[in-house]
Amino acid sequence: SNGQKLSIDDIYLSIDAKNEKITQVLTKIERKTPFEFSYFGTITNKSQRVTFSANNLSLREVLEQISLQTGFGFKRVNDNIFVDRLDQKEPSVDDEWAGQEKVTVSGIVTSAEDQVPLPGVSIIVKGTSLGTITDVNGKYMLTVEEGDVLKFSYVGFQDQEVTVADQTVINITLETDFEQLEEIVVVGYGEQKKSLVTGAISSIKASELSSVSNTRVEQALQGRTAGVSVLPNSGSPGSGMKVRIRGTGSNQGSDPLYIIDGVRAGSMEYLSPTEIESIEVLKDAASAAIYGAEGANGVVIITTKTGKANDPKINYSFQYGQQSIGDNIEMMNAQQYQQYLEEANVPIRPTIDDVQGISGTNWFDEVFENAPQQRHSLTFSGGNDNSTYLVSGSYFAQEGIAGGDKSKFERFTVRVNSDHKIKPWLKIGERFSYSHFDRSGIAEDDEFGSVINNTLAFDPVTPVAYTDGLPAHVEAALAAGHPLVKNSAGYYYGISKYLTGEYGNPLARLDLEKGNTVQNKIVGNFYAELEPVKGLKVTSRFGIDASFLREHDWTPTYWFSSERLNTVANGSDKQENAFSWQWENFVTYQKSFQDHSFTFLAGMSAVKWLYNDINGSYSGLFKEDEKFSYGNYVPDDQDRIGSYSDTKTLSSYFGRVSYDYKGKYLFNATVRRDGSSLLSPGNQWGTFPSVSAGWVLSNESFYPVSVSNVMSHVKLRASWGQNGNLANLSIGQWLAGISTEGIRYPNSAGNYLVGASLTSLSNPDLRWETSEQIDVGVELGFFNDQLNVVVDYFEKTTKDLITTGTAPLFAGKELPFINGGDVQNKGWEFEVSYRNSATKSFSYEIAANYTAIKNEVTYLDPNVNRITGSGVGTGWTATMFEEGYPIWYFSGYKTDGIFQNQEEIDAYLTSTGITGYSPSPGDPVVVDVNKDQQISIADQTYIGSPHPDSYYGIRANVNFKGFDFLVFLQGQIGNDILMGFNRTDRPTANKPLFFYEDRWTGEGSTNSWFAPDGENPYIYNSDLMVFKGSYARVRQLQLGYTLPSEFTERLKLKNARVYVTLDNYFTFTDYPGLDPESGSGDNNSLGIDRGVYPVPRTILGGISVTF
């Protein structure tokens, strides 16, 4: 429509009045014009009557008539016409337009993210109550005056203001508001305005997850928020993650509690990142305390997507990528290998003739390949004001860069989420998901012969396969009847002449990998929410988590050496059923009076976990084929069966009070009481309180405007709280009982007798492990909150740590668990983000987070001393848990340079008085740490920590004319990695190239690396194997393009985006091993690189289309 300048001269109307009250007449005029009449108090006689007839007269002419008859004066100011008693003879009608002319503007409001029209966007003229909302097509029309400021606002989007000039069409694109979306933060059992939050909570929104290539949700958390560290157990498809919130708090399980749509989750692999609306990480104790038990390691709350009323949508997204190995570790080639072994005087080694003219096999090139991954996701959502729904499905498939389909992960998910308002006081709904995955993994993270370890260790002289005749040692093995493995072309795989033991040709090993794991899982919950009285809500929620997991594996016959062989084809199966239900009922009541707002929460929860498994193994497969790899098809005499079943329960009561005064003074207190069946009667219950408070300084009346122009938001907050943890425990571990498990003794006729014994010492006093944390934080917003800074300091102390007890050995049995120590994690967290004004066509955002953390075991029960951790190779305990040190620090020999000549050795032995130790030049100088004048195991000491001093993430987004570009970098600083894949008892194993290049070659050659050596424990069990593990990894480098709306409209699309991304493509590290993220599934093995599947780098293309 056209804009018009509205003046009383331009509005024509027809109106008749016959002795009518003036007020009635003016009301008629109001109906026919955009004006309202206002009466000044001085008018005493509103009942005056007028008579006139107007036919298409201007408003001015009509008013002049009335003025003449009544003596009233009219003065029009903007939309109002003021009526005054003037007692004048002349008509008085003023039109004070002053250039403020009426304009009718219209337009369409769309979302910047996907160009979808937004219905229900509120538009108000700033400074007035005038306004409208957009219709279902996102369209609006509003009559305003030039110079008015229109404010467009919509939940989840940034407000936008536009000053009306002479334009008549104002189309608005609203930017998704990451900040404003956080205005509402999901907390335990409810939501809270972000401005009122007093704890340390970080949020991650769907938009950040929509185009990630990650298989698992935990992976997507990596680097996105301060205080959260994520380390993959491995880079293999579908492998688990170690998520640590504010450090490692316990010596065993330190995983956070995952709450998915309000229900405790057993595991995370069933969720596709595309299903997620938001993730909240409750970091401080006060936030987590509402979850009491199990909240000690932090809480991750995941909310899945739901439909939106009056917004029917179909979204399809697709992603396809190729993965490849990143920076390959360089190993010695055949020549170097031969020379190294010769110099090390390793008894079994190739001769120079053996390697003449060959560089040998590069096993990494042979084992690793490019591998595809793809993801499809289809979502239908919508609804009306009473019901909303979302139905989605996804498919994900990833093959491994080592072994292709031998290490794959394939997953289907189906989700149905809906909410229904049945009555004004009753809402019900459900979140329901089914998933299916099929995972195959290859052996890794094991120095005793895993595939990856073999790839590192296998000698370069041996060929992949013999295409041209067999060497004598292979002929001999065949002659002895050994089942040598052939490749698909029918050639025998290479058998090493030099490296035997547990090792085998890695490609042949891959061929022999047959295992897979299949899981079917149903997770869901149903809820009903009653609101009998305004402000009072009663919620009841019942959730289930049922997973059915099947592992199947079989092993053909093979022979690599006398210690790596299988003479009888065998198989194994395991069926694992885990079912849990959780029922929660809670009441919230919100009440505000004057400037005080209260929210009360009280509730109860009960959880029951039921678990059972059955497993079996059998051998003597009739044929070496998948079809015969089941227990029914073998003779029965070699079958074994195992089974197990248990039940555990948790019962809880909780309450919370939240209070704020004018949004300035904030206060929260929670208490939770949990009872667990894992503890002995009398110790089952624990109480976990918390308090927190905040002060929004910028809301104070005295907060100077001059300051708020720059620093627009200031909030100070502090919290204290306690949480419980029983993650280290399983059923009945406090109780010793008589068991016959594994106790058999062959009698003198060769038949087994069964024995029985107490399983352990008893500890009925075992009680809850408690994590106590204080947190002090400040939140600052600058320049209208374009720049945001959050700083937190925290001290988290795990008390009464549940740890493996070490009763004195003379007590005769192990004390499995005691409350034995304290672990402290303290540190700083910084989150900074900046975005430019969103109205500009060029927009960008930069966000960074940084966490500095120190981990220390601050107390250990005198009865515990120190706890020995993980072994590496033969006879070396490489990690320890000890007071005054970080959790599971590396323990080994400490070295101090390299002996350059015999005189140095003699001088060293003389000056220290060390006996029984006879190093050679080129050996490391080993420090007699305990000064007992011998070099022995007791000299092993702290040589490094697997924990980083700090970690960080940096993310930058740029949007310009439909193009978007993202860089996401993540890294950590100050951790050590123990290179644990070299074994002292296997000196012929190949070594990384730098072992050769940096080697000591004679006096003065180097004082930092040793002479060729494959077996010296003073080298391989020492700090020489500890390397700096800091890295920075470009997690994502993404370029996207959103098709222009003119184009998408023609295709009847709401939105379409295409993108390409490089994931994990660039890594910066000094670690000379395969991958600085070399993780481990074992808690006490953190940072030990035994040959771990590296995190692949991926190049991906994707498309997302919304209809």
Next chain:
Amino acid sequence: CGDSFLEQPIPGKYPEEDFYKTDEDVLLAVTNIYDLMSAQYYKDWNSMVIVKMLLSDNCNAGGSGFGDQPGYQALDDFNTDAANDKVRAAWKQCYEAIYDANKVVNNVQGETALRKRLIAEAKVLRAFNYFDLVVFWGEVPLITQEVDPADYTKTTRAPKADSYALIEKDLQEAISDLPLKSAYGEDEKFRVAKGTAQALLGKVYLYQEKWANAAEQFEEVINSGEYSLESSVAEVFSKAGEFGAESLFELSFTSAEAYDWGNFPWDTKPESNIHIQLIGPRSDFYVKAPADSLIGGWGFITPKESLYNAYVAAGDESRRKSIVMSETELKDAGGNWTNTEAHDYEGFFQRKYGTFAGLSGDPVTELNYGTNFRILRYADVLLMAAEANYEAGNEGIAQGYLNQVRSRPGTGLPDVMASGNDLFEAIVTERQLELAFEGVRFLDLVRWGRAVQELGSLGFVAGKHELLPIPADEVNVAGLSQNAGY
């Protein structure tokens, strides 16, 4: 949800207070003690039997190199410290067996003949373990009851005399309640018999130099007629020799488990004797002779040349052949050894606990050796009886017992007619040659005061290495005092 919701059954655990009530219960409990003592490999390499071998001058540690099982290497080199994992495991295993023996002794009243016998078995096993503790660590905590956690740091090391008193009392009580070996059925020969207790008691007296008491106990065994010498040492250590005429106590293993590389229980306790594989000639370098069944192993416990020479010096050819084989013999028989520089290798192979293919089972020979460890056998009893009588002044009797061992058909050595110190030296030599690799040599040298003389060149320091260090945990946690020099 009340507390009943939190009462969930604990699977697989039977209450202790309801146990030890029936014959069946007590049988199970006592079987467990035997099983614990046979747990020579328990999640790790930690055998008391191997520790005893390593301390002697019979052998070196061996293995792939000195980085292979550093704990064993250190024991061999007298470079042991309190952090040594093998020493810790050996100590721990003794106390674990004692714990379960205590449970039987304290909880069972002997209401039936069977239970009376089982208590006696438990007492002998407790005595066995305390004896190992006393001879290897000296003063040790004397635990006869469940230790209250409050006493973890208050318990101290008891005088040796107290330990010996308990050992002697246990054995004396057991002797009266135990049957003769012949009274046990064939399937029960693994159990300690009256003779076992008597022989052990004799040994306990011998170590305390109570010569007459020792001789008395040994003679009870000898005169019981329950035991006799096999025709040769090879026969003793053959499959047929297990629980045979010469056996007083063995740890029982089986080759029936059919372990393969996929299912071998590396993380628990195998029922086969994996140590046999450990101490076979290192297969990297060993090529077996065609007609010989001694196959490759992992190369630990390599015989010292001095041991071979001792047989040569004694003209003890036939017995030596069943205990030590030389590289020359191997090559002469058509076998080979390819690495003269192998770690700790002096040119000899051990055959007493040999990796004979026939002693193992299918499907993987390496993992299924069923060879029992011989803990106490009749030849040892005869030689101890000879020594006790010699010391008690009965030289003639001593000669008789000594010569019984020497005149065994498979040994066929001339009788010793010497007297005085020569007779003693003959006993010393006989013990070295007959009992090599059986874990007695080191203890003999120590009690004879000859350890420095024989072991000094290997690193033995007088005043220190007579005893093993108290494990670091016990010192740091429980506050036990450490042995001198550690």
